[in-house]
Amino acid sequence: MIPRVAFQGELGAFSELAIRQQWPNGATAIPCRTFPDAIASVRSGAAEYGVIPVENAIIGAVKVALDALRSAGIEVVERSELRVPIHLCLLAPRGASLAELRNVHSHAVALAQCRIFFARHGWLEPAPHDDTAGAARMVAELNDRTVGAVASEMAAERYGLEIIARHIEDVPANWTRFLVISAST
Structure with missing residues (x-):
């Protein structure tokens, strides 16, 4: 069963x-x-x-x-x-670039794992969401090249998003x- x-x-x-x-x-x-x-x-x-x-x-x-x-x-x-x-990815609609992104949604726990990435990319504004995959789904539905998500590769595949950056977590392990x-x- x-x-x-x-x-x-x-x-x-x-x-x-x-x-x-x-x-x-x-x-x-x-x-x-x-x-x-x-x-x-x-x-x-x-x-x-x-x-x-x-x-x-x-x-x-x-x-x-x-x-x-x-x-x-x-x-x-x-x-x-x-x-x-856990390997976090920055996801965005197809064709978007890192420079275009402004708001990045994800679960607060996932965003907290990427503080160094956000510090290095000061124009990105982290925005809490109920969960990582839900943020990815929302980004896919919005299809706005200024809005991204932090989520898994699996979420990128499921919701048809492009992976802009891989392994953005603060600690590789x-x-x-x-x-x-x-x-x-």
């Missing part, structure tokens, strides 16, 4: 990469708007598992995710954990630790 796995974000998010790593033979990724929504999907049985990022090599604890797990209390249990290499959770009953 192919497991259903809830995660925060949209398809193309780094959590989807974690799902692919944990279940190489396949899983159905269930996108959820927030971490509490992903955990609620697990608690309700809509998903057998959830994949939640809890720590990143650059920024440390993913507080919003840890808070959501604490709120769930004993209703969910940790089944395993995995570490996923960047990773995120994810917990795999299930309902406790």
Whole structure:
């Protein structure tokens, strides 16, 4: 049976990469708007598992995710954990250039992993978004050459965006630790 796995974000998010790593033979990724929504999907049985990022090599604890797990209390249990290499890309509509970009959207946690890149490119204004892949989808829909996103290569492929710069994370050995959770009953 192919497991259903809830995660925060949209398809193309780094959590989807974690799902692919944990279940190489396949899983159905269930996108959820927030971490509490992903955990609620697990608690309700809509998903057998959830994949939640809890720590990143650059920024440390993913507080919003840890808070959501604490709120769930004993209703969910940790089944395993995995570490996923995180390589961030600057994405834009096809034909855009780095010089044209002005606003760059992504999850606040991803933007915090690229402080050096933004410091070196002072004309770029980071803008928080609910998630990395959602920011990529929005950039594709806007098709405005002044608006970009920080997300994965997978998001670039999924939403038809051009990769303007690769490996823009502050630390080359960047990773995120994810917990795999299930309902406790």
